[in-house]
Amino acid sequence: MKALGNLEFSRKTLSSILRFFTDWIGALITIGVCICTVASKHTVYDHQIDHLLIVSIAFAAFHRGTLAGLISAAIAALTLGLGAIADPEWQFSSEGFADGVVIFLSLPMVFSAGSLRRTVLRSIDEKLALERRHSEELGEALDRARQAEASLAELNRNLEEAVASRTKEIQQAITALMDTEEELRAANLESGFLLRALDYHAATIVMDPQFKIRHANQKFLDMRGLSLEDVIGKTPLDLQCSPGQATAFSAISTEILAGRAFHQEVPIKDDDGRACWLDWTVVPEFDASGNLLRSVGMIIDISERKRGEEELVQFSRAVWQSPASVVITDRDGAIQYVNPTFEEVTGYTLKEVLGKNPRVLKSGKTEDEIYEGMWRAIASGGEWKGELCNRKKSGELFWEHASISGIQDDHGEIISFVAVKIDITAQKQAQEEIEASHLEVVKRLALATEFRDDDTGAHVQRIGYFAAALGEACGLSEMECETLSWASALHDIGKLAIPDSILLKRGKLTEEEYAVMQTHAALGAKMLEGGRGPILEQAEVIARTHHEKWDGSGYPAGLKGKDIPLVGRIVAICDVFDALTSERPYKRAWPFGEAMAEIERCAGTHFDPHLAKLFVANRSRIQLILQMLADRKDRNDESDLLAA
Numbered sequence: 001m002k003a004l005g006n007l008e009f010s011r012k013t014l015s016s017i018l019r020f021f022t023d024w025i026g027a028l029i030t031i032g033v034c035i036c037t038v039a040s041k042h043t044v045y046d047h048q049i050d051h052l053l054i055v056s057i058a059f060a061a062f063h064r065g066t067l068a069g070l071i072s073a074a075i076a077a078l079t080l081g082l083g084a085i086a087d088p089e090w091q092f093s094s095e096g097f098a099d100g101v102v103i104f105l106s107l108p109m110v111f112s113a114g115s116l117r118r119t120v121l122r123s124i125d126e127k128l129a130l131e132r133r134h135s136e137e138l139g140e141a142l143d144r145a146r147q148a149e150a151s152l153a154e155l156n157r158n159l160e161e162a163v164a165s166r167t168k169e170i171q172q173a174i175t176a177l178m179d180t181e182e183e184l185r186a187a188n189l190e191s192g193f194l195l196r197a198l199d200y201h202a203a204t205i206v207m208d209p210q211f212k213i214r215h216a217n218q219k220f221l222d223m224r225g226l227s228l229e230d231v232i233g234k235t236p237l238d239l240q241c242s243p244g245q246a247t248a249f250s251a252i253s254t255e256i257l258a259g260r261a262f263h264q265e266v267p268i269k270d271d272d273g274r275a276c277w278l279d280w281t282v283v284p285e286f287d288a289s290g291n292l293l294r295s296v297g298m299i300i301d302i303s304e305r306k307r308g309e310e311e312l313v314q315f316s317r318a319v320w321q322s323p324a325s326v327v328i329t330d331r332d333g334a335i336q337y338v339n340p341t342f343e344e345v346t347g348y349t350l351k352e353v354l355g356k357n358p359r360v361l362k363s364g365k366t367e368d369e370i371y372e373g374m375w376r377a378i379a380s381g382g383e384w385k386g387e388l389c390n391r392k393k394s395g396e397l398f399w400e401h402a403s404i405s406g407i408q409d410d411h412g413e414i415i416s417f418v419a420v421k422i423d424i425t426a427q428k429q430a431q432e433e434i435e436a437s438h439l440e441v442v443k444r445l446a447l448a449t450e451f452r453d454d455d456t457g458a459h460v461q462r463i464g465y466f467a468a469a470l471g472e473a474c475g476l477s478e479m480e481c482e483t484l485s486w487a488s489a490l491h492d493i494g495k496l497a498i499p500d501s502i503l504l505k506r507g508k509l510t511e512e513e514y515a516v517m518q519t520h521a522a523l524g525a526k527m528l529e530g531g532r533g534p535i536l537e538q539a540e541v542i543a544r545t546h547h548e549k550w551d552g553s554g555y556p557a558g559l560k561g562k563d564i565p566l567v568g569r570i571v572a573i574c575d576v577f578d579a580l581t582s583e584r585p586y587k588r589a590w591p592f593g594e595a596m597a598e599i600e601r602c603a604g605t606h607f608d609p610h611l612a613k614l615f616v617a618n619r620s621r622i623q624l625i626l627q628m629l630a631d632r633k634d635r636n637d638e639s640d641l642l643a644a
Contacts, residue, residue: 204217207236209292211295252282261281282296335353335356338353385403462626487567518556524543569611581626
């Protein structure tokens with residue numbers, strides 16, 4: 001295409017050059033002759049005017065239709081006009097005509113350049129036509145090549161897309177394969193882990209479709225007492241089996257061949273003839289066609305669990321049938337279970353108390369300190385035992401002896417509480433009757449002591465009230481104060497063994513007599529020794545220690561400080577104070593203020609300084625007791641003492 005363009009450009013250039021020489025050079029020559037003719041006014045070149053005219057006409061005729069022909073025709077007309085103007089007499093001569101004919105005849109030669117131009121141009125046109133055909137053919141070939149190239153590019157694109165798609169599919173397949181391999185690896189690891197885990201938990205065997213053992217773990221071998229060579233290739237029936245195991249294996253094969261897993265607890269006898277239990281689980285594995293590939297059997301010795309279940313059943317029966325009330329609560333105290341005895345004793349059913357706190361039985365008769373001590377003990381994981389006065393659904397009061405403790409999990413955390421309670425209402429009533437009898441005996445003994453020493457008057461009564469008041473001041477409970485009051489009444493019971501000559505002597509005792517009088521402390525303890533019940537037990541302690549002194553100078557044991565029991569230290573202050581404020585044959589009664597001052601003075605030597613301070617601090621109550629129980633000479637009325 002580029003060569004064709006160059007050729008066309010060369011043709012146009014050559015054509016322009018030839019046209020210039022053939023057209024414009026002749027025209028210029030004509031113009032030049034015309035100019036010269038006009039300038040000579042036909043004087044020199046007469047015939048040349050004719051020649052010019054002919055040539056111009058001929059040139060114009062030869063080049064008709066072109067700009068050069070038009071110019072030649074114009075020159076011919078101009079020549080004729082100029083000739084007529086310059087020489088009116090001018091005529092076209094025959095000689096000029098003859099020359100013109102010669103010139104005209106010679107025009108083909110003159111203008112052969114025009115033919116040459118046309119020939120050259122025609123040759124160039126042919127060449128151009130040929131080149132154009134070649135160019136068109138080449139263009140068609142190029143078009144076909146471009147189409148082929150486009151088709152090839154499309155094929156390349158399709159091929160690349162196909163390759164990319166196939167490559168992506170291959171990559172996805174590789175990824176899927178890698179994932180599958182990873183899953184298989186993980187499954188193998190998991191399977192291996194499970195098999196290793198089973199080694200610690202269960203006796204395991206792997207059987208083929210004919211139920212022949214292909215693998216057995218060490219736990220199975222240890223359970224049967226066999227080696228791996230002894231079991232490989234054999235069925236469980238080929239091994240020594242108990243009747244229970246043989247029956248179980250027959251059931252196993254039936255279930256497995258039916259496509260179901262098997263699970264059963266099998267009772268057997270061990271080598272010693274003891275009853276044992278095995279948990280058999282067999283799981284089959286099938287291929288895609290439903291053919292049995294293998295089955296895995298797991299055997300667990302559950303004898304301990306079975307024995308535990310039997311014990312639990314026995315325990316449940318024992319709790320259900322227990323004559324004691326059993327209450328189980330959660331860690332927050334909400335009732336979760338009560339046995340029938342609880343329902344019978346309290347009148348509440350399980351449904352009525354479920355989820356409630358045991359305080360539903362609270363009567364208000366048991367001190368809060370007892371409940372606080374109970375919760376401190378059981379919350380710390382300990383056991384609490386004690387007596388509680390509760391109220392039935394009917395409102396009736398009853399007494400229970402309770403044993404309460406916490407139930408702990410494997411981590412030592414308390415998860416619930418259990419209380420076992422026995423109804424002791426009848427025993428408490430009998431005990432109260434016995435205690436009433438004891439009190440009656442104590443009253444009678446105290447009365448006998450008072451009758452033995454007719455000058456002591458209401459001494460034993462006042463001692464009891466003084467001791468209770470001081471005991472309350474130092475923090476003793478109401479029951480402890482009551483026990484102390486009755487026990488202190490027997491502090492001088494040993495005087496029953498002192499001879500009347502000494503006990504009832506009006507004058508001052510001699511040293512020997514005073515020594516005999518001092519024996520009443522030990523004698524009184526001896527009289528009360530072995531007594532049952534808190535009053536008599538405490539009375540023995542008071543009788544022995546109420547003459548001991550804080551500084552150790554007392555009798556009979558010379559005890560010092562807190563080695564002296566608390567009840568002995570309390571009664572020591574009360575006994576001395578009452579002796580000071582009472583009239584004796586050998587002394588007058590001290591005024592109340594002087595007696596209190598004496599107690600303060602002897603604090604730290606004779607008396608416990610703390611108790612002495614408390615006694616003085618309660619002087620108003622002490623004075624009231626003293627006024628109410630002043631000495632009376634009429635001892636025939638013993639009702640005051642018995643009713644006190």
